[in-house]
Amino acid sequence: MSSAETATKSAPQVLPAWPPQLPPAQLAALTNLAADYSLSHGLVYRPPASPPTQPYPSTSRVIHAPITLFPSPLPRELYALARRLQPLYNALYARVATDGPWLEGVMSAVAKVDDFQEELLKVWKTVREEGIAQPIELGLWRSDYLVHTLPDESFTLRQVEFNCISSSFGALASRTNELHRYLEKATGYYSAHPLLSEGNLPENGAVGGLARGIAEAHKAYGVPNATVLFLVQPHERNAFDQRWVEYALLETYGVHIERATFADLVSSASLGPGKQLLYRSPLHASPLEISVVYMRAGYTPTDYAGESDWAARLLVERSRAVKCPSVGAQLAGAKKVQQALMEPGVLESFLLDPSRGPETFTEADLQLLRASFAPMYALDATTLQQTIDNAAHLVLKPQREGGGNNVYRANIPPFLEKLPAKERDAWVVMELIEPPPLRNVLIKAGASEEGGKEGEVISELGIFGICLYSSGSTGGGACEISVNEEVGYLVRTKGRESDEGGVAVGFSCLDSLVLV
Numbered sequence: 084m085s086s087a088e089t090a091t092k093s094a095p096q097v098l099p100a101w102p103p104q105l106p107p108a109q110l111a112a113l114t115n116l117a118a119d120y121s122l123s124h125g126l127v128y129r130p131p132a133s134p135p136t137q138p139y140p141s142t143s144r145v146i147h148a149p150i151t152l153f154p155s156p157l158p159r160e161l162y163a164l165a166r167r168l169q170p171l172y173n174a175l176y177a178r179v180a181t182d183g184p185w186l187e188g189v190m191s192a193v194a195k196v197d198d199f200q201e202e203l204l205k206v207w208k209t210v211r212e213e214g215i216a217q218p219i220e221l222g223l224w225r226s227d228y229l230v231h232t233l234p235d236e237s238f239t240l241r242q243v244e245f246n247c248i249s250s251s252f253g254a255l256a257s258r259t260n261e262l263h264r265y266l267e268k269a270t271g272y273y274s275a276h277p278l279l280s281e282g283n284l285p286e287n288g289a290v291g292g293l294a295r296g297i298a299e300a301h302k303a304y305g306v307p308n309a310t311v312l313f314l315v316q317p318h319e320r321n322a323f324d325q326r327w328v329e330y331a332l333l334e335t336y337g338v339h340i341e342r343a344t345f346a347d348l349v350s351s352a353s354l355g356p357g358k359q360l361l362y363r364s365p366l367h368a369s370p371l372e373i374s375v376v377y378m379r380a381g382y383t384p385t386d387y388a389g390e391s392d393w394a395a396r397l398l399v400e401r402s403r404a405v406k407c408p409s410v411g412a413q414l415a416g417a418k419k420v421q422q423a424l425m426e427p428g429v430l431e432s433f434l435l436d437p438s439r440g441p442e443t444f445t446e447a448d449l450q451l452l453r454a455s456f457a458p459m460y461a462l463d464a465t466t467l468q469q470t471i472d473n474a475a476h477l478v479l480k481p482q483r484e485g486g487g488n489n490v491y492r493a494n495i496p497p498f499l500e501k502l503p504a505k506e507r508d509a510w511v512v513m514e515l516i517e518p519p520p521l522r523n524v525l526i527k528a529g530a531s532e533e534g535g536k537e538g539e540v541i542s543e544l545g546i547f548g549i550c551l552y553s554s555g556s557t558g559g560g561a562c563e564i565s566v567n568e569e570v571g572y573l574v575r576t577k578g579r580e581s582d583e584g585g586v587a588v589g590f591s592c593l594d595s596l597v598l599v
């Protein structure tokens with residue numbers, strides 16, 4: 084076994100019997116406490132629209148987010164490992180996002196068969212040909228992991244994906260951690276379990292950390308009274324996860340925020356003489372200069388209603404505002420890139436070549452990264468048959484974000500039979516990660532009336548990273564990183580029967596960690 088593997092494995096151990104077993108009356112009382120705490124502390128969502136009477140989610144009503152009643156156990160070595168990996172992944176993706184030729188090489192085959200990636204690539208090429216007005220870029224990234232059981236029954240972490248755009252739930256995850264701490268403090272029966280003590284529930288600074296990332300980018304822009312723009316989807320149900328970041332920015336850093344949709348940009352954004360991004364807001368008499376564009380929209384094809392929305396994205400990318408993410412970084416977040424990073428020599432070229440930037444990385448850093456990869460490969464004529472034969476252990480992924488897009492296990496062979504050969508480049512193949520069985524009590528809104536239900540679950544750990552880096556004005560060559568931090572975590576827990584894991588798409592519950 085390599086030394087890296089030794090370093091990244093936790094000692095063989097058995098996870099505790101979980102969750103604590105409570106009599107039904109106590110479970111019901113806890114569930115009510117959890118629901119009230121969530122509603123009082125903004126751990127909330129807008130309720131789904133109920134067509135046809137209500138075409139959009141109500142703007143005056145909320146429900147609590149789907150939550151778990153108990154935090155989920157994770158070996159503490161694995162939590163430390165995930166945190167240790169984050170600055171390495173941040174540096175890697177900063178360098179990928181700013182390496183035009185490599186990224187274009189990887190994504191151009193995909194773009195031929197994927198209209199969305201093609202549009203992104205077009206925007207990126209236009210901006211690079213014109214000359215990049217703002218070399219500084221902000222990453223508010225999230226690396227997602229599942230615990231994987233090794234053949235000797237010890238545990239390690241395997242990366243599911245690296246999110247470069249609209250990485251959500253930082254704020255609501257911080258609130259969920261506070262909820263579980265509150266339940267520990269407020270109730271004797273909850274904390275009667277030996278593991279449920281405050282010291283085992285790691286604090287989650289994600290909301291403050293994400294705000295700090297934006298504040299750093301705002302400062303780097305250099306115009307203190309400029310405004311940060313949150314680019315959002317119309318009728319967003321998960322608006323409060325964004326609002327908390329907004330309030331933290333205003334309260335901690337005195338930075339002002341405007342929220343705008345693509346449609347708002349189309350009608351009210353323009354470029355100033357020095358390529359400043361100017362935005363006419365209904366709240367202000369004169370146009371605002373935008374320092375940072377934080378995108379919580381633009382990650383999925385349906386966010387772009389037509390040509391004019393793509394023109395608005397291009398306008399943003401051409402501007403002097405700091406983009407979070409730049410279109411280059413959005414492309415870097417593609418699953419195709421994740422797969423390409425596993426190919427021989429690629430990590431070495433990004434992290435060990437001194438011309439890439441002043442930070443230095445070691446062979447041990449690379450081994451740590453490599454040990455966190457779940458095997459992936461390109462889908463093509465040479466891998467088609469092995470994919471069909473081995474389908475029970477595989478997932479097929481297209482270049483999409485937001486959940487609900489993958490093809491799993493037995494669905495793979497019939498899917499491949501219908502997939503035209505030329506469309507294979509749009510997909511990558513990944514080995515399924517096999518998390519150990521856990522149990523928890525999931526509470527969906529309304530469950531406080533019926534009581535939550537205990538069941539077998541899978542927990543996915545996300546680690547948030549902030550990274551402020553500079554691409555150099557030509558978009559090639561060295562990458563300078565000025566902020567590179569791990570800032571907090573997300574745990575999403577889903578019923579074991581569900582393949583997908585999105586909270587927003589209704590599969591998962593927000594959770595937090597109890598370290599064992």
Ligand code: ADP
Pocket residue numbers: 227229243244457478480483484485486487488489513514515516517543582583584585
């Ligand atoms: P998205 O960008 O849409 O979130 P993901 O790659 O995260 O796409 O896949 C969605 C979900 O599918 C994950 O949250 C996880 O639950 C499941 N999943 C993805 N890859 C794997 C894998 N290799 N092993 C097990 N489950 C996976």
Ligand code: MG
Pocket residue numbers: 244245246483484485486
């Ligand atoms: Mg994703």
Ligand code: MG
Pocket residue numbers: 227243244486
């Ligand atoms: Mg995901």
